[in-house]
Amino acid sequence: MTIAIAIAVAGCAPVAALANDWGMGDSNSRIPPSSVFDSVSTPAHEINTLAFFVVSITTVIFLIVAGLLTYSIVRFRARPGDDGREPPQVYGSNPIEFAWTTVPVIIVLVLILITARTIYTVQAPARPPGALSVHVIAHQWWWEFRYPGLGIVTANELHVPLSDLQSPTPTFLDLESADVAHSFWVPRLAGKTDVIPNKKNSMWIDPHVAGTYLGQCGEYCGTEHAMMLLRVIVEPRADFDRWVAAEQQPPALDASVGHGRRVFESTACVNCHTIRGTAADGRFGPDLTHLMTRETIGAGVAMNTRDHLKVWVSDPRVMKPGALMPAMNLGDKDLDDLVAYLATLR
Template structure:
């Protein structure tokens, strides 16, 4: 399920340009290395042969050496300027987003998860999800970035470079995926002990599939019909859960933790830490600290029947 998380497997125009820059630098540096080592070996061999044969230094060798060093320094300057020029030109093509009204997603970094709100001009069009961000293939997507606690950094190597999320300050960047797929990203700025367990998945899919996903995410949670799930909803809204989580269509409306309206539509929980299965969900609710020590979700002791009902309810939040 987790694809190559690598800058050398680009799947979009931004990452492709960065990858080209990387290979350019690699081949030029490799060429310089091979040439330098070649000259070194050659000159050592020549000096040894001279010493063995008792051959004197040729006349004018001092000037030749000065000239060789000057040519070498000149070539170094030219190569460094080439790097600089290529780097600047790539940087310039990366900044402006090539679209007037792009799909805009507000991403907020939290310790240790990602909140993603799809911006829309109407209040009903907006919706919030977490850790799994769907985007349409072949379209530039604008991200508005904020941090709620400390500095985080968003990095999906197959699609784009990094961008920091800074508290009290909105930054932005854009990316585009040209190949459908699930791209793993992660926080790239140390943000506390569970920093390594702060993954994000970009799900790039064809426009029609994306639209269907959006339409479903905009819906409030369905009112459960079976008895166990109904009991589970009651457990959720009457216990501590509602103090930190939102489920649209219920009384739970807090934003401390991830929005759970469509929890069951995500493939992982806790920012890629656990698979979204009944047993993982059960362990997480009983003691989130066991999988992510220090996380801002306390252990919850529930009667076995209440826990089972709660799990059934959560599993129904498609």
């Protein structure tokens, strides 16, 4: 156990240092910790309730067994003057045999029933009319979010409407992988759900509190697994509708960054990325149509500022070792103009 904890701490240290290097430390400090014990969505609450119930039952069993064991050690310990004979033995006690058979059976049945109820609640709800559906595609090492009914494609930051307890408006997520096995996990909203190649898994959330919730891939998926982060932004319905309206519009054209757009369209960028209104229609990398509306870049590796964007475009591996995006190797002017163009994508 000590070795496992040491390895975990050692593994987290470089990630924390990297996050602080690129301005993520201050940003994440303003977001409540991603504690599994502070649920704000029905699936997470149901899982927490089951976990606490099981822990409570097992704690009571442990205390009873430990108490009986302690009593036996004290009561029947060897004393000075004992003749070494065993105390009187009890054989074939029907009450004792009935108790140690019936009580465990009842406990197991209760655990089975409450576990089945929790699984049904979390995994088998019907999709009510008006529920938001999002298609989530996991890539090495970033998240793609597609809103089929709204015509929106974005990356790494999932926007969903606040769900009213009196009139729930859940969000259903259909999960698929473009490459290897991943796992979608936002601790305060729901449990982990595996994202498997050539298979669609589903989950749902109904956040009751507005805010930003941190999550990440929960299944080791390669070099940058630790930095395959995501954010779920929960907004009141009016704010969510405004975000939808803005995302559905193409980015405004800015003649002052025409050279930067031409640089973008003349490089390999167009093979991997999409920007509506341009020749870029790649699917391998994130959709950049509204790049600057996102808080982070590189799946949460850095804050989305112009300076960080310049470093990322120049050579992503400076920020995220192992990133599959190649270094662009642009000259200073082309790089500056390209970043200036990307900075207009709102």
